[in-house]
Amino acid sequence: MHEFSIAASLVEKLSEFVRENPDKRICEVRLEIGELSHIEHDQLHFCYESITKETPLEGSSLKIDKVEAFVECPHCSYRGRPKYWDDILAGAPVVTFQCPSCGKTVGETQGKECAIKSVKFSQIQPVPS
Amino acid sequence: MANEGGIQATIEASPDEIYDIELEHSLLEANEKLAKENRALLDQHGTTAIDFMGAIGSGKTTLIAKLVEKLKDKMGVAVFNGDATTSNDADAIAKQNVPVVQIATINGCHLDANLVGKGLRKIDIDKVKLLFIENIGNLICPAEFPLGSKARVVVVSVTEGPWMVRKHPHMFLGAQLVVINKIDMAKAMEVSVEDLASDVHKLKPDIKVIPTSCKTGEGIEKVAAALLAV
Numbered sequence: 001m002h003e004f005s006i007a008a009s010l011v012e013k014l015s016e017f018v019r020e021n022p023d024k025r026i027c028e029v030r031l032e033i034g035e036l037s038h039i040e041h042d043q044l045h046f047c048y049e050s051i052t053k054e055t056p057l058e059g060s061s062l063k064i065d066k067v068e069a070f071v072e073c074p075h076c077s078y079r080g081r082p083k084y085w086d087d088i089l090a091g092a093p094v095v096t097f098q099c100p101s102c103g104k105t106v107g108e109t110q111g112k113e114c115a116i117k118s119v120k121f122s123q124i125q126p127v128p129s
Numbered sequence: 130m131a132n133e134g135g136i137q138a139t140i141e142a143s144p145d146e147i148y149d150i151e152l153e154h155s156l157l158e159a160n161e162k163l164a165k166e167n168r169a170l171l172d173q174h175g176t177t178a179i180d181f182m183g184a185i186g187s188g189k190t191t192l193i194a195k196l197v198e199k200l201k202d203k204m205g206v207a208v209f210n211g212d213a214t215t216s217n218d219a220d221a222i223a224k225q226n227v228p229v230v231q232i233a234t235i236n237g238c239h240l241d242a243n244l245v246g247k248g249l250r251k252i253d254i255d256k257v258k259l260l261f262i263e264n265i266g267n268l269i270c271p272a273e274f275p276l277g278s279k280a281r282v283v284v285v286s287v288t289e290g291p292w293m294v295r296k297h298p299h300m301f302l303g304a305q306l307v308v309i310n311k312i313d314m315a316k317a318m319e320v321s322v323e324d325l326a327s328d329v330h331k332l333k334p335d336i337k338v339i340p341t342s343c344k345t346g347e348g349i350e351k352v353a354a355a356l357l358a359v
């Protein structure tokens with residue numbers, strides 16, 4: 001379950017932010033995850049919740065934006081969305097690296113991202129003395 | 130603008146409001162950086178590393194053992210065995226008298242560049258021309274974690290059934306060579322090797338696909354030749 005490693009490095013980065021900004025509380029973190037990275041969103045949510053339990057990050061919400069795949073063909077001039085393989089056995093359409101224009105192998109230009117995009121936080125009110 | 134993943138801007142906040150900051154930071158970057166370092170180290174010593182991925186029991190260890198047997202008298206070879214729990218695989222290869230490093234992963238789902246980097250410090254890399262890395266038997270996780278190898282090989286076997294390529298397309302997109310193993314069992318399993326190969330080519334038209342049997346030895350020579358050519 002590589003989602004665990006990814007959630008762990010996410011929490012590590014956010015904890016760094018919390019340490020540097022002790023007066024701020026993170027309420028939401030937004031990720032960008034590419035269509036070509038094989039990351040189960042539900043698994044990632046689950047791992048994030050379990051790791052952040054009983055930490056200052058507990059209760060913060062994880063939002064995931066999907067990034068579409070784009071490919072480029074070195075054999076012809078095609079640049080654009082990949083060709084999908086619609087196969088009922090696969091469950092959902094499968095991205096292929098077959099050029100939609102000439103049929104040879106393409107390379108990806110976008111869609112492998114797995115990154116933190118932004119963080120929403122609120123200011124913790126100082127306790128009145 | 131992505132920089133080293135540091136905080137891009139801080140906003141002075143007043144109470145009772147929610148603030149947003151951009152925080153460009155790749156979560157796979159740490160592994161990718163180490164993979165590049167591994168690759169640089171390997172290149173510097175003229176060593177080619179090949180990463181073998183595939184389901185549990187598809188024949189990764191057996192195939193590597195056959196390749197080692199074929200190549201060890203011609204050049205320096207070494208093997209890294211990723212194994213979640215046991216040292217069975219490492220033991221099987223160590224019998225051939227080549228350097229073997231067993232790499233135990235913590236969560237048992239994939240090797241990462243950090244572990245492979247540690248392995249590289251355990252061998253006399255100058256004496257190794259070809260390094261075989263056996264990843265953990267898993268069809269999903271290893272694809273996300275490059276190790277620094279020059280080529281990634283997927284080993285599928287006919288015993289995994291006729292639909293395994295279309296059910297696990299992800300791993301094939303990042304591979305440079307596909308081995309369809311256990312073809313001696315194809316008939317009994319009623320699985321067509323040609324259909325499996327054609328599924329692979331639907332995903333990646335130019336990729337080389339080699340059918341093998343570690344039992345009869347068929348195709349092993351071709352795999353060795355393909356690896357020496359990467």
Ligand SMILES: Nc1nc2c(ncn2[C@@H]2O[C@H](COP(=O)(O)OP(=O)(O)OP(=O)(O)O)[C@@H](O)[C@H]2O)c(=O)[nH]1
Nearest residue numbers: 184185186187188189190191266310311342343344
């Ligand atoms: N009939 C037949 N059996 C094979 C072939 N290749 C491997 N096997 C058998 O398949 C079983 C699993 O092989 P391994 O090489 O251990 O597979 P692996 O991919 O390394 O497995 P894990 O490391 O557990 O993921 C063993 O019993 C092998 O003898 C083959 O070409 N034909």
Ligand SMILES: [Mg+2]
Nearest residue numbers: 189190218263
């Ligand atoms: Mg093995």
Ligand SMILES: [Zn+2]
Nearest residue numbers: 073076099102
């Ligand atoms: Zn093309």
